[in-house]
Structures are given as C-alpha cells and as structure tokens.
Amino acid sequence: MSLPVEFTTYNDNSSKTSLAGKILLGVTGSVALGLSVISASFVSPAFRKFCLPYIPATRTQISNILQALEGRRGTLLDLGSGDGRIVLEAAKRNLVAHGVELNIWLVLYSKLDALRKGLANKTSFYRRDLWKFHVGKYDNIVIFGVEQMMGDLEVKFDSQCKNGCNVVACRFPLPNKRPTRTIGHGIDTVWIYEFNSPRRKSLDL
Known part of the structure; x- marks a missing residue:
C-alpha cells in the first residue's frame, strides 16, 4: 500500500x-x-594627547581675527583649519592662505568650498598633524587651541617662527608671552603676539 x-x-x-x-x-x-x-x-x-575638537568659529571670532590681521601682508597659516573659513576669509584680503587639518573630510570640504568661491588659486589645505608641520615660512599664524596645548604651542612657535611672525591665538592665550594686542572678550577673545625667534629648522613644505 x-x-x-x-x-x-x-x-x-x-x-x-x-x-x-x-x-x-x-x-x-x-x-x-x-x-x-x-x-x-x-x-x-x-x-590624542591634546584633544582639539572641531568647533566652527563664530562670526564674532572671525571678525576679531580679521581685525587682528588688518594691515598684515604675506602668508597666513591656520593651524587646525577645520572647515577652512578662516583661510578663505584671509585669501579674500589678499593673503596667501594655507590651512593644516588632520580630518580628511574637513580638508576635502575646505578645498571644495575654496573652488566654489573662486579662491582655489589663493589657498592650500594640507592633511597634516599640526605638531609635525613646520611653521617657519609664515608671516601670520592663527590657532584655535585648547588650554592644555598652549604651552607646547608657544615652545613650537619660539623654535620655528621667523622674525616678525604675527601669531593670533583664539579662545586661549599663550601662557608665558605678553600679547601686543588683545581684541574682544570671553570666548571670542583673540591675543596677538609677535615672534622674533630665528629659524632653527629647515622648512618642510
């Protein structure tokens, strides 16, 4: 069956x-x-040893930086350039402006924004570690740092900056150097320093 x-x-x-x-x-x-x-x-x-988070600059901070750069000429470096807005504003004022940023996406964004605004031929952006980037060729330097790193930055500037270099420190001052000018107040304060140290290392650009 x-x-x-x-x-x-x-x-x-x-x-x-x-x-x-x-x-x-x-x-x-x-x-x-x-x-x-x-x-x-x-x-x-x-x-990392020093945490440098991406925090976009406010309009007031940008205005204070541009005021600090009034009458300046030559080259400018933004250490930790983020989205590139400081570099682009400096380029609009006829400075040869460069940015150093470790975040590849922010570097790409900055390059595209410079291209979109017609400033690509006046700007350069490098994906580099700011501690390993030699600053000796620049006439002006802008840095948005954190308090813990400002002492080490001061040592870097002392050893690498050329005579007459203008350093604009934002949010936190350099701990052992007296500024030539201070603009703004609170979180928007910028401190301007003039460095007159001889170059001690060869340029890496």
Whole structure:
C-alpha cells in the first residue's frame, strides 16, 4: 500500500521578500560602515594627547581675527583649519592662505568650498598633524587651541617662527608671552603676539 505523497508549494512572494531583506541588510550595513568611517575622523582627536575638537568659529571670532590681521601682508597659516573659513576669509584680503587639518573630510570640504568661491588659486589645505608641520615660512599664524596645548604651542612657535611672525591665538592665550594686542572678550577673545625667534629648522613644505 503506497503512502500519500505530500507536496510543498513555495510562494514566490516569500523568495522576493527574502531577496529584498538581503538587499536592505546590505544597504544598511554599507551606510553604517560609511558613517563609522566618517565619524571616526571627528571622534579620534579625543584619543590624542591634546584633544582639539572641531568647533566652527563664530562670526564674532572671525571678525576679531580679521581685525587682528588688518594691515598684515604675506602668508597666513591656520593651524587646525577645520572647515577652512578662516583661510578663505584671509585669501579674500589678499593673503596667501594655507590651512593644516588632520580630518580628511574637513580638508576635502575646505578645498571644495575654496573652488566654489573662486579662491582655489589663493589657498592650500594640507592633511597634516599640526605638531609635525613646520611653521617657519609664515608671516601670520592663527590657532584655535585648547588650554592644555598652549604651552607646547608657544615652545613650537619660539623654535620655528621667523622674525616678525604675527601669531593670533583664539579662545586661549599663550601662557608665558605678553600679547601686543588683545581684541574682544570671553570666548571670542583673540591675543596677538609677535615672534622674533630665528629659524632653527629647515622648512618642510
């Protein structure tokens, strides 16, 4: 006596649902990976000796910096240039302006913004560690630092800045050097220093 044979009917809709699920899973994974890579560039500063987070300059800070640069000529370097706005504003005022930034996404954004605003031929942006970047060729330097790093920055400027270099420190002053001028107050304060140290190292640009 033969037993009845049971047949299983497969639903095409379930196969389509399974395929859609795999596609959705792949897309979600790719997006998550991309966001992780991008966010890592912003989070990683917290794991360095000195945490220098990306905080865009306010309009008042930019205005104070530009006031500090009035009458200045030559070259300008923004150490930790972020989205490049200081570099672009300096270029509009006929300074040869460069930015140094470790976050690759901010460097790319700065370059695109300079291109969009017609300032690409007056600006340069480098993806470099500011501690390893020699500042000896610049006539003007802008730095948005944190309090813990200002002493080490002062040592760097003393050893590398050329005679007459104008350093504009924002948010925090240099601890052992008297500013020639102070503009603004509170978080928007900028301190202007003149360095007259001889160059002791060869330029790395």
